[in-house]
Amino acid sequence: MWSRVLAVIVKELRQLSRDRMTFAMIVMIPLVQLILFGYAINTDVRHLPAAVVDMSDSSYSRALIQAVTATQVVDFSERLSNVHQAETAITNGQIKAALVIPVDVGERLVRYSSGHYMTEPVAQWLVDGSDTVVASTIKGLRKMPMDEVLGNPHSEGVPTLEVVQYFNPEQRSVVNIVPGLLGVILTMTMVLFTAVAIVREREQGNMEFLITTPIRPFELMLGKIVPYVIVGFVQVGIILGVGHRLFAVPIRGGLDSLALAALLFILASLTLGLVISTVARTQLQAMQMTVFVLLPSILLSGFMFPFEGMPQVAQWISEILPATHFMRMARAIVLRGAEVANLGYDVLWLLGFTLVGLAVASLRFSKRLD
């Protein structure tokens, strides 16, 4: 049995080493995507284009504008003379927000600083709310302290609830994205490679010969998977290595924990690819099915949005996906220094997924053509 598995592995590796395009993709996909997403995906919103409608034109209003500019959240690129113009500019997409400063801003500020109960805000923001991230960023400016605007010494009050941040004190999104990218890139490459691997043999006619030999379906499946486990580890190495050097992503947990989690996830993804390959008839179908799995793996796994924020049904769906479990483990290990031993639920789930997938693929793969 093992000699047949080994024969398939050796054959698969030989073919892979002669397929330059695939070989290049193994290295380029993680590299390019990591660099692209590492720099591009950023939930810390800065420098939104904004306008100011200053109806007061006083020293107070200028001090207010300066204070808002100092937060770096917005860049005041335009001065508009009335609210109507601001609305038009937002509709046209020239600006994302407009700060409207009323004529009596000075009086309002004085009332604010004297500690009076505030009945009127100091000024008003008009926001393009279609992008919720932009909107909530501007909303974050609602409680902006006004002491500096009035020239008073900075006196930060004691907050009602204090927040202590663990693990990512600078709040850099890239720290969260790099371990997440592990899951996304591995899903993409691992599922696709194996999904195509068997379908290709069927399309090119190799299968008709292969199934008249004594090879067993399980042996063929195993032999097809193992080479890609190696490929998967190469990709994990690239992502973490580059992530660490380029984006200073800390790797807190043990590498052995991470390797084990990665192995489990790679195996689960590969068997998913095998199941696809027993369903798909052509390579194109196999690719389409891979995309069908890939999109929820990106959007529902917690890579883009926090898992806990999704509705119950979406959470159930995302629990099925191997990517969700790996995302959770990778972030726990890489960012929080957790160990695989503490992540039993996800470990068992990936293990179960692999075994069930392998059984389904072996059963579905019949050594017949009808």
Next chain:
Amino acid sequence: MTELAVETQGMTRLFGSNKAVDSLDLAIPKGSIYGFLGPNGCGKSTSIRMLTGLLTPSAGTIRVLGEALAGNEERLRRRIGYMTQKFSLYENLRVTENLNFVAQIHGVPRRQARERVAELLTLYDLTGQHKQLAGSMSGGQKQRLALAAATLHQPELLFLDEPTSAVDPENRREFWERLFDLCAQGTTILVSTHYMDEAERCHGLAILERGIKRADGSPKQLMAQMGARVVEVGGDDLRTLKQRLTQQPAVLSAAQIGSRLRVLVRDDEGDPVQWLQPLIAGRTLEEVRPSLEDVFVTCTGARAHPAPRESSHVE
């Protein structure tokens, strides 16, 4: 009684409502080369796929090498070899890599495998190409490699599905020599073809058309029993003569071959030369020996146009 390598009764395969193979009875004796002759789409490949256990027959029974095929496919597959119509080895592996892979899949021990591969490379004249990628080889070389792979485990029964369709005549001759070598060593060979000259080399032959077996026997028997006699007419304006003759019910077929018209006349008309004499207006006449192509034409519904030699499609 000779032992049978393949025995089927009523073997049928449906694809939807289309009968690809229709109650085929076969009895192929061991140690012979048996041919399936027929146009494309006549059920040759489907039959071979059923006999190798790749397709399940819709009806009928199959016995291979003395055992019922159903339920014993895995065990029987060790004893049979199969060369597919399309090249089915790996194009981006070298010749020796392909053969080593097949040897390992068949569980041949390493040392024995090395000897066997070397032996096959010599036998099939691939020694010079052993490092070449299979995909970059010529049609004839690929076909020899495929035969080497199909016979690596020394099967008792070998199925070849149109093995020479991508090969020039020179290589075809060579190939058939190899088949007779294998046959002499005791291998039973079942080969499908649409070439008449290849069919003529077989010990036994089944002529298939639209899934139905039209005739069965050795080429000699088939020619003797074909129920028609062959007359060649020479002279001018053969096209017009052909038009006239094909309207006669006793004429099964008339086809021009060079400067002669080959006419198949039903043998119940007595002497065909005498029968034809009044119809041909003073042209020359000569009765000739029937060929397998004549058999094929009489078997497959005696159409006016015999199947061309190169490839014969069902109209």
